[in-house]
Amino acid sequence: MAVPSADKVQEIREVTRIERIGAHSHIRGLGLDDALEARNVSQGMVGQMDARRAAGVILEMIKDGKIAGRALLIAGHPGTGKTAIAMGMAQALGSDTPFTSIAGSEIFSLEMGKTEALTQAFRKSIGVRIKEETEIIEGEVVEIQIDRPATGTGAKVGKLTLKTTEMETIYDLGQKMIESLTKEKVQAGDIITIDKATGKITKLGRSFTRARDYDAMGAQTKFVQCPEGELQKRKEVVHTVTLHEIDVINSRTQGFLALFSGDTGEIKSEVREQINGKVAEWREEGKAEIVPGVLFIDEVHMLDIESFSFLNRALESDMAPILIMATNRGITRIRGTNYQSPHGIPIDLLDRLLIISTTPYEEKEIRQILKIRCEEEDVEMSDDAMTVLTRIGMETSLRYAIQLITTANLVARKRKATEVDVDDIKRVYSLFLDESRSTQFLKEYQQEFMFNELAPSESMETS
Amino acid sequence: MAASSSWVELLKNSQKTCMIQDGRRKLHFTLQDGRELAEEYNVKTNELVVRKWKKKSTLGGAGNWEYEVGEQLATKNIQAEGLMESNTNPIFVRKDTALSFQWRIRNLPYPIDTYNVTCDDNQNIIIRTTNKKYYKKFGIPDMERCNLKLEQSQLSIAHANNTLIVTYKKPTGILEMEKELQTEFSKLKASKDGDVDCTPS
Numbered sequence: 001m002a003v004p005s006a007d008k009v010q011e012i013r014e015v016t017r018i019e020r021i022g023a024h025s026h027i028r029g030l031g032l033d034d035a036l037e038a039r040n041v042s043q044g045m046v047g048q049m050d051a052r053r054a055a056g057v058i059l060e061m062i063k064d065g066k067i068a069g070r071a072l073l074i075a076g077h078p079g080t081g082k083t084a085i086a087m088g089m090a091q092a093l094g095s096d097t098p099f100t101s102i103a104g105s106e107i108f109s110l111e112m113g114k115t116e117a118l119t120q121a122f123r124k125s126i127g128v129r130i131k132e133e134t135e136i137i138e139g140e141v142v143e144i145q146i147d148r149p150a151t152g153t154g155a156k157v158g159k160l161t162l163k164t165t166e167m168e169t170i171y172d173l174g175q176k177m178i179e180s181l182t183k184e185k186v187q188a189g190d191i192i193t194i195d196k197a198t199g200k201i202t203k204l205g206r207s208f209t210r211a212r213d214y215d216a217m218g219a220q221t222k223f224v225q226c227p228e229g230e231l232q233k234r235k236e237v238v239h240t241v242t243l244h245e246i247d248v249i250n251s252r253t254q255g256f257l258a259l260f261s262g263d264t265g266e267i268k269s270e271v272r273e274q275i276n277g278k279v280a281e282w283r284e285e286g287k288a289e290i291v292p293g294v295l296f297i298d299e300v301h302m303l304d305i306e307s308f309s310f311l312n313r314a315l316e317s318d319m320a321p322i323l324i325m326a327t328n329r330g331i332t333r334i335r336g337t338n339y340q341s342p343h344g345i346p347i348d349l350l351d352r353l354l355i356i357s358t359t360p361y362e363e364k365e366i367r368q369i370l371k372i373r374c375e376e377e378d379v380e381m382s383d384d385a386m387t388v389l390t391r392i393g394m395e396t397s398l399r400y401a402i403q404l405i406t407t408a409n410l411v412a413r414k415r416k417a418t419e420v421d422v423d424d425i426k427r428v429y430s431l432f433l434d435e436s437r438s439t440q441f442l443k444e445y446q447q448e449f450m451f452n453e454l455a456p457s458e459s460m461e462t463s
Numbered sequence: 464m465a466a467s468s469s470w471v472e473l474l475k476n477s478q479k480t481c482m483i484q485d486g487r488r489k490l491h492f493t494l495q496d497g498r499e500l501a502e503e504y505n506v507k508t509n510e511l512v513v514r515k516w517k518k519k520s521t522l523g524g525a526g527n528w529e530y531e532v533g534e535q536l537a538t539k540n541i542q543a544e545g546l547m548e549s550n551t552n553p554i555f556v557r558k559d560t561a562l563s564f565q566w567r568i569r570n571l572p573y574p575i576d577t578y579n580v581t582c583d584d585n586q587n588i589i590i591r592t593t594n595k596k597y598y599k600k601f602g603i604p605d606m607e608r609c610n611l612k613l614e615q616s617q618l619s620i621a622h623a624n625n626t627l628i629v630t631y632k633k634p635t636g637i638l639e640m641e642k643e644l645q646t647e648f649s650k651l652k653a654s655k656d657g658d659v660d661c662t663p664s
Contacts, residue, residue: 130521130522131521132520132521132522133521137546159549160546163595164598165595166591166592166595166598167592167595167596167597167598167599168595168596168597169548169549169552170548170549170551170552171546171547171548171549172546172547172548172549173545173546174545174546174547176545177545177546194546196546199545199546229598229600230598230599230600241522245522246522246523249520249522249523250522250523275523278523
C-alpha cells in the first residue's frame with residue numbers, strides 16, 4: 001500500500017470550510033482510475049474494490065444518460081460503506097446531475113401520501129437543462145461595506161459598489177446577500193456576477209487594474225477585464241432545474257391561499273401531466289435536454305409492499321432516473337406483509353435490480369479509514385494509539401472506533417497534549433460502551449432494570 | 464401605416480378591461496400570446512402615465528410587472544430581494560408628454576456638459592457620462608412596434624434639479640396611431656370606481 005502518499009498530493013482541499021464534518025464528508029469520489037479499476041485508497045474511499053468497480057460501471061451508464069429506469073441494490077453488513085459508495089457516486093457525478101438522497105422511512109408522513117413522496121423524490125432526480133433569460137449584474141467591486149449593529153444582535157446592513165468601464169452603481173444588501181458575499185470572500189477588485197433571480201454570486205476573477213496590488217498571489221488567481229457597458233444585463237443562461245422544481249413553480253396556489261397550503265404539499269397529477277407534455281415539447285423543439293439523475297434510497301427495507309409495487313411501475317417510465325438502494329438486511333419480512341424475502345424486497349422487484357454486495361473490512365483497511373477520519377477531524381494520533389483503535393475497530397465496529405476518535409481527542413486536549421495517545425483511547429473505551437459490551441452488561445444486570453418481571457416476548461419486531 | 468396598424472390590431476384582438484379610477488383610465492389587455500399589458504391614461508389630457516407588461520417565465524411561473532412607462536411606487540422589500548439598488552442611485556423613468564417621448568433620470572447631480580446622448584445604428588439611445596458615473600442604453604418600444612427609425616436630430620436634453628431630461632419628438636406616424644387608439648378606448652365601456660353590482664345590506 002504505497003499509493004496513499006501520491007494520492008495525498010492530488011487532493012488539494014480548501015483551507016477553510018464552513019460545512020460541519022459529517023459521517024461521510026471525507027468522501028470525494030469513488031476513487032477509480034480511467035480504466036474503472038478501483039485504487040486501493042483514493043478520494044476518501046478504502047477497500048471494497050469489487051463494489052466500487054461495479055459502482056463505476058453504473059456511473060458510466062448514468063453519465064451516458066441513455067438508459068432509464070435501471071435500479072441498483074447495494075447490500076452488505078452494517079458499516080461496510082454502502083452509503084459511502086452512494087455518496088462517492090454523487091460526488092463523482094458532479095453538481096450538474098441531480099442526485100437525491102432519501103432514507104426509506106422518509107416517505108412516511110402525515111402530510112403526504114407514500115406514493116406522492118416517492119413521486120416527488122423521482123421527479124427531483126430528473127433534471128431539465130434549459131435556456132432561460134435572466135437578469136444578471138456583472139461588474140467590478142469598488143467597495144464593499146458591511147455594518148454590524150452596535151448592540152451585536154439584529155440584522156446586518158451593507159452596501160456594495162460595483163462598476164463597469166462606463167458606470168457605477170451602489171446596491172443595498174440584505175442579510176442573505178451579505179452572507180453569500182462573505183462566504184465567497186468577495187473583496188474590492190474582484191469581478192463578480194450576481195444572478196438577480198436566484199442571488200447566486202459567481203467570482204470571475206480579479207481586475208487587471210488590481211494586478212499590482214500584492215506580490216503574493218495564489219496560483220489560481222485569474223485576471224479579467226473590467227466589464228463594459230451597463231451593469232445589469234439580460235443574458236441567456238443554460239441551467240439545470242429538476243422536474244419537481246417546475247412542478248412547484250406551476251402549482252403554487254396564488255394569493256392568500258398560499259398562506260394555507262404549505263410550500264409544496266401534494267401536487268396535482270394534472271399539473272404533472274401538463275409539465276411532462278411541455279417538457280416533451282421543449283425536447284422536440286431542441287429547447288431543452290433531459291438529464292436523468294440518481295435517486296438513492298437508503299434503508300430500503302423500510303419501504304412497504306405498496307411502495308415496492310409503485311417502484312416497479314415507476315421504473316418502467318422513460319422519464320425514470322437511475323435508482324440506487326441500500327440495505328443491511330438479510331432474508332427478512334417484507335414490510336406490510338407476512339412474507340419473507342431476501343433483503344426484505346419482493347422477488348419481482350429484486351429481479352429488476354443489479355446487486356452489489358459489500359464485504360467486511362480487513363484490518364489494514366480499517367486502519368486506513370481511521371487515518372482518513374483523523375485527518376478529516378483534524379486529530380493527531382500516535383501510531384500505537386492507532387493500532388489500539390484499529391483493534392477496537394476489528395473487535396467491535398468501525399462506527400464505534402470512529403466515534404472514539406473525536407472523544408479521545410477531547411480527552412487528550414484536556415490533558416494539554418497535542419497528540420492522542422494509547423491512554424486516551426483506553427480512557428474513552430472505558431467511558432463509552434460499545435454495542436456488544438452494552439448487551440453483555442444488560443444480560444448480567446437484567447434483574448435490576450424496570451419491567452423485567454414481564455416475560456420477554458418471543459421475538460423482536462424488526463421492521 | 465401598415466406597421467402601426469399591426470399594433471392596433473394586436474390590441475383590438477386582445478381581451479380588454481377598462482376602469483376609471485383616481486382620474487385615470489386604467490386599461491388591462493390580455494394578448495393572445497398570453498402576455499398581459501396594463502396602461503393608465505390621464506382622463507383629462509389623455510397622456511400615458513403607466514404602461515407595464517407581465518409575461519410568464521420560461522418555466523411557467525408568474526412574473527413581475529415590468530414597467531415600460533412610469534414607475535413602480537410601492538416600496539421594495541430588501542429582505543425578500545437580497546440585493547437592490549440604493550435609492551441614492553440615478554433613477555430612470557419614462558414619462559411621456561403629448562408631443563414627445565421623455566425620460567427623466569433623477570439623482571444625477573453632474574452639470575449638463577457631462578452628458579452625451581446619442582442614437583446608435585441598432586435603434587438605441589445611449590446616455591454616456593464623461594466622468595463614467597452613469598451609462599444607459601435603451602430603445603423606444605413604440606417606435607420599434609411601428610418599425611420607425613430613430614433620428615439624432617429629434618433628440619434634445621435638459622438638466623435641472625438634479626434631473627436629466629431626455630426628449631425625443633414623436634413622429635407624425637406615432638401621433639396618428641395614438642389618436643386612433645384614444646378614440647377606440649373612449650368607446651370602451653368603463654366601470655366607475657366604487658361601482659358595486661349588488662347592494663350591500
